Amino acid sequence: MKAKATLKQIALEFGVSISTVSKALSDSPEISEATKIKIREYAALQNYKPNSIAKNLKNQRTNTIGVIIPNILNPFFAKVFSGIEKKALEKGYNVITGISNESFLKEKEIMDMLNSGTIDGFIVSVAEETQSLKESKHFKDIMNSGTPIVMFDRVSEAINCDKVIVDDFDSAFDATQYLIKLGSKKIAVLSTIDNLSVGHLRYEGYVKALKENNLVLNEELVVLEKDTEVFDNKLQDLMSNHKLDAVFALDEHASTMAMKFAYKNEIKIPEELNVIGFADGVWSKRLTPSLTTVSQHAPEIGEKAAELLIDKLNSKDEFYQPQTVEIKTELRHRESTRKL
Amino acid sequence: MKAKATLKQIALEFGVSISTVSKALSDSPEISEATKIKIREYAALQNYKPNSIAKNLKNQRTNTIGVIIPNILNPFFAKVFSGIEKKALEKGYNVITGISNESFLKEKEIMDMLNSGTIDGFIVSVAEETQSLKESKHFKDIMNSGTPIVMFDRVSEAINCDKVIVDDFDSAFDATQYLIKLGSKKIAVLSTIDNLSVGHLRYEGYVKALKENNLVLNEELVVLEKDTEVFDNKLQDLMSNHKLDAVFALDEHASTMAMKFAYKNEIKIPEELNVIGFADGVWSKRLTPSLTTVSQHAPEIGEKAAELLIDKLNSKDEFYQPQTVEIKTELRHRESTRKL
DNA sequence: GTGAAAGCGCTAACAC
DNA sequence: GTGTTAGCGCTTTCAC
Numbered sequence: 001m002k003a004k005a006t007l008k009q010i011a012l013e014f015g016v017s018i019s020t021v022s023k024a025l026s027d028s029p030e031i032s033e034a035t036k037i038k039i040r041e042y043a044a045l046q047n048y049k050p051n052s053i054a055k056n057l058k059n060q061r062t063n064t065i066g067v068i069i070p071n072i073l074n075p076f077f078a079k080v081f082s083g084i085e086k087k088a089l090e091k092g093y094n095v096i097t098g099i100s101n102e103s104f105l106k107e108k109e110i111m112d113m114l115n116s117g118t119i120d121g122f123i124v125s126v127a128e129e130t131q132s133l134k135e136s137k138h139f140k141d142i143m144n145s146g147t148p149i150v151m152f153d154r155v156s157e158a159i160n161c162d163k164v165i166v167d168d169f170d171s172a173f174d175a176t177q178y179l180i181k182l183g184s185k186k187i188a189v190l191s192t193i194d195n196l197s198v199g200h201l202r203y204e205g206y207v208k209a210l211k212e213n214n215l216v217l218n219e220e221l222v223v224l225e226k227d228t229e230v231f232d233n234k235l236q237d238l239m240s241n242h243k244l245d246a247v248f249a250l251d252e253h254a255s256t257m258a259m260k261f262a263y264k265n266e267i268k269i270p271e272e273l274n275v276i277g278f279a280d281g282v283w284s285k286r287l288t289p290s291l292t293t294v295s296q297h298a299p300e301i302g303e304k305a306a307e308l309l310i311d312k313l314n315s316k317d318e319f320y321q322p323q324t325v326e327i328k329t330e331l332r333h334r335e336s337t338r339k340l
Numbered sequence: 341m342k343a344k345a346t347l348k349q350i351a352l353e354f355g356v357s358i359s360t361v362s363k364a365l366s367d368s369p370e371i372s373e374a375t376k377i378k379i380r381e382y383a384a385l386q387n388y389k390p391n392s393i394a395k396n397l398k399n400q401r402t403n404t405i406g407v408i409i410p411n412i413l414n415p416f417f418a419k420v421f422s423g424i425e426k427k428a429l430e431k432g433y434n435v436i437t438g439i440s441n442e443s444f445l446k447e448k449e450i451m452d453m454l455n456s457g458t459i460d461g462f463i464v465s466v467a468e469e470t471q472s473l474k475e476s477k478h479f480k481d482i483m484n485s486g487t488p489i490v491m492f493d494r495v496s497e498a499i500n501c502d503k504v505i506v507d508d509f510d511s512a513f514d515a516t517q518y519l520i521k522l523g524s525k526k527i528a529v530l531s532t533i534d535n536l537s538v539g540h541l542r543y544e545g546y547v548k549a550l551k552e553n554n555l556v557l558n559e560e561l562v563v564l565e566k567d568t569e570v571f572d573n574k575l576q577d578l579m580s581n582h583k584l585d586a587v588f589a590l591d592e593h594a595s596t597m598a599m600k601f602a603y604k605n606e607i608k609i610p611e612e613l614n615v616i617g618f619a620d621g622v623w624s625k626r627l628t629p630s631l632t633t634v635s636q637h638a639p640e641i642g643e644k645a646a647e648l649l650i651d652k653l654n655s656k657d658e659f660y661q662p663q664t665v666e667i668k669t670e671l672r673h674r675e676s677t678r679k680l
Numbered sequence: 681g682t683g684a685a686a687g688c689g690c691t692a693a694c695a696c
Numbered sequence: 697g698t699g700t701t702a703g704c705g706c707t708t709t710c711a712c
Contacts, residue, residue: 004486006689017699022691032697047485051457053402054689057393057704064436072422073622078412085412085439089450094458096404096436099425110429117391117705118434145344145387256626263628282413283623286596288603346705357683362707372681394705397688457689 005048010039025050056117064094065309066119068111070102070127070154075252075281076298077125080152083302084123091310093120104129108138115142121309122147126154132195134158150309152301154197162308163324166296168198171329172205175276175294176248178331180213182274182338184246186221188238190258191250192231194224202250202278228253236261249277255284255291259336275336289335297327345388350379365390396457404434405649406459408451410442410467410494415592415621416638417465420492423642424463431650433460444469448478455482461649462487463642466494472535474498490649492641494537502648503664506636508538511669512545515616515634516588518671520553522614522678524586526561528578530598531590532571534564542590542618568593576601589617595624595631599676615676629675641667 007025011018016035024031024039025048056062065088069077081097088095096119098110107127114122122142130136136158143149143161152164179187189206193199203224210217223238225231231253238244239261247262249255255277259269267273269289276292277284284291304325312320347365351358356375364371364379365388396402405428409417421437428435436459438450447467454462462482470476476498483489483501492504519527529546533539543564550557563578565571571593578584579601587602589595595617599609607613609629616632617624624631644665652660 008689018689019691019700020698023698026691030697035697047481049452049456051397051689053393053397053457054704055691057391057397057688057706058690058692060704062393072412072418072425073415075413075415078418082412082439085437089438094436094454095438096434097425098429098435099422112389114434116389117393141387253626256623260626260628283596286593286600287627288600348705358706359684359708360682362705363682366707370681375681391705394688395707397690397704398706398708400688 005043005046006051010043010046010048013042014039061120061313062094062118063092064096064119065306066096066098066111066114066122068098068100068107068122068124070100070125072097072099075283076153076296079280079298080125080302080305083299083304084306085302086299087303087306088310091306093306093310100127100130102128104133104135108135111138111142115145115147120147120313122149123305123309124149124151126151126156126197128154128196131156131197148309148312150305150312152305157197160322162305162312162322164301164305164308165324165326166198166301166329167326168201169205169208171294171331172202172248172250173209174205175331176206176209177213179246179248179274179276179337180209180215181340182246184274185215186218186242186244187215187246187248188221188223188242188244188258189248189250190223190231190235190254192226192228192253193251195226199250206248223254232257239265239267244273246274247276249275252277252279252281252283255279255293256287259287259291269336270338274338276331277336284332284334287336292334292337293332295330295332297329301327345383345386346391350383350386350388353382354379401460401653402434402458403432404436404459405646406436406438406451406454406462408438408440408447408462408464410440410465412437412439415623416493416636419620419638420465420642420645423639423644424646425642426639427643427646428650431646433646433650440467440470442468444473444475448475451478451482455485455487460487460653462489463645463649464489464491466491466496466537468494468536471496471537488649488652490645490652492645497537500662502645502652502662504641504645504648505664505666506538506641506669507666508541509545509548511634511671512542512588512590513549514545515671516546516549517553519586519588519614519616519677520549520555521680522586524614525555526558526582526584527555527586527588528561528563528582528584528598529588529590530563530571530575530594532566532568532593533591535566539590546588563594572597579605579607584613586614587616589615592617592619592621592623595619595633596627599627599631609676610678614678616671624672624674627676632674632677633672635670635672637667637669 007018007021011021024036085095100107136156139159150162155163191199223234235257247258249258262269262273279293280298284293347358347361351361364376425435440447476496479499490502495503531539563574587598589598602609602613619633620638624633
């Protein structure tokens with residue numbers, strides 16, 4: 001492997017100065033056509049690429065976004081991520097990724113590590129542990145150091161920054177409402193994520209829909225349980241002891257488990273039981289029957305978050321007012337609910 | 341927001357030189373305890389963090405790995421990715437991510453873009469288009485420029501670099517063998533990924549297992565079709581016209597579709613039909629019945645790839661011999677196959 | 681025990 | 697039309 005082409009090396013080659021080469025390559029009118037041509041040809045031949053680290057150091061910006069995600073195996077986050085990546089590439093930004101694995105400490109460490117000139121700004125979805133501990137100082141510190149943050153989905157109330165969220169409350173309300181319209185009266189609500197801001201909002205939406213339709217909230221039909229094994233047991237009990245006519249599942253585990261138990265107990269979906277679940281992956285379509293879902297437009301969330309961040313990075317405005325963008329969900333009707 | 345702490349700023353504060361500060365902070369024995377203490381205290385107070393870009397420029401390395409993945413929504417890649425990220429963090433590396441979206445051009449562009457000092461090395465799983473076009477020059481160019489590449493899963497024969505692969509051929513052979521042991525004679529093989537190196541190897545493994553067991557290869561039981569809609573139609577035809585006793589699915593789409601059609605045609609799994617599929621996500625467990633899978637140990641693949649790359653980056657050895665590591669798969673017995 | 685200086689690769693203001 | 701210079705923030709060698 002030969003020495004990498006640099007301005008210096010090229011300058012030496014032609015016996016000119018470094019700045020001449022730099023200007024020639026950036027097509028400056030100061031340089032004669034002849035010089036430009038020979039230098040550019042040589043550079044192309046040598047496959048010269050300006051060292052972006054040096055450029056970054058000079059410019060005091062890296063054109064890189066740090067994305068902190070709780071769990072890349074969750075298809076929602078994977079989809080948001082691909083939206084971010086797409087928009088970033090479009091705008092000439094790189095994406096550097098950290099996975100907090102729902103741990104507060106890891107979230108903090110990764111962010112501190114990256115906040116040392118490596119990235120220009122962050123896009124974050126807050127780790128579960130961070131939310132339950134109500135931690136937010138690390139975010140504040142980072143923003144005080146001059147690094148902007150955009151949060152999505154799981155956001156921190158205590159932080160005043162750009163946010164992209166889903167209308168969890170309203171969409172849960174609408175979905176429940178829809179189940180009621182289908183004639184369902186015994187609607188179970190199932191969740192393994194009630195400790196998350198978004199999870200709890202969804203539950204509240206369910207509660208409100210019941211109230212507005214004068215249905216009593218029966219605690220026995222409510223399973224909010226983080227531990228999936230315990231959840232499965234509780235769900236099994238619920239489904240053996242109650243003849244439900246609908247299930248509203250607030251996450252993917254809950255919806256698939258509900259369908260599994262229905263199958264085992266020979267309860268027909270959707271004839272005897274309507275099922276709606278929050279879901280984003282390709283799996284809701286593949287299930288048998290396919291699942292009616294509240295879809296969160298995950299890629300759009302990612303694109304919007306990237307856009308907000310990049311706009312902020314490119315604006316010189318000191319008094320930029322943070323905004324919160326709400327992305328509307330959509331009820332995707334499939335086979336697990338009856339027709340109206 | 342106040343000016344960010346730098347060596348220069350701290351030096352000014354105490355009326356000492358930049359190098360004194362630098363040495364004090366790196367605990368050099370040249371500096372007196374008193375000076376060290378006061379400088380360190382001040383630095384901590386100011387939340388000083390060395391600018392990593394400057395350090396990178398100086399060191400001519402970035403401690404960053406570029407990971408190029410065809411599709412982050414595929415749980416296999418998501419899992420490999422999390423393995424890479426984990427190992428990288430452990431070893432003090434950052435991960436910068438590009439998604440090729442199965443496109444040759446995007447793969448090439450992203451890699452060229454990152455190969456300008458931004459990253460020290462690549463971990464790549466080759467895009468589908470790159471494989472079908474048999475492109476490899478862009479990889480060669482990058483390696484010639486001195487940037488090491490580690491490939492995983494979908495590797496390029498033409499490139500002599502470190503590789504981490506799955507024993508696709510053998511595991512498909514074993515899985516088919518297992519179906520035969522269960523007494524299956526009419527074993528369909530289903531794949532939407534036969535254009536991928538790994539996909540085709542799996543098919544070959546199936547073929548060999550049939551041969552060794554003196555079963556004829558019935559072309560009618562073979563559905564290799566990239567387009568998922570066309571695939572679904574062909575599969576439906578197959579399952580209506582043949583009484584299969586087993587299905588070997590080479591990807592997730594194929595396995596779930598087989599189960600869907602079995603359900604619709606009231607074919608009992610596993611009593612009448614044994615199903616084995618290649619799968620990595622959490623979904624094989626959630627399906628009803630849960631799916632017996634060939635599991636690829638995706639996180640280990642990622643960790644191994646990261647390890648190989650980082651070892652290479654840290655070694656000075658010019659005559660490093662590229663190695664190919666094979667990760668063994670495992671047959672995970674669940675409810676979609678009968679007991680032996 | 682501390683400081684000066686060079687240099688990583690690049691840009692840009694300012695000579696000539 | 698081309699070159700000189702300073703500087704981005706840091707490390708490191710060498711001098712005092």
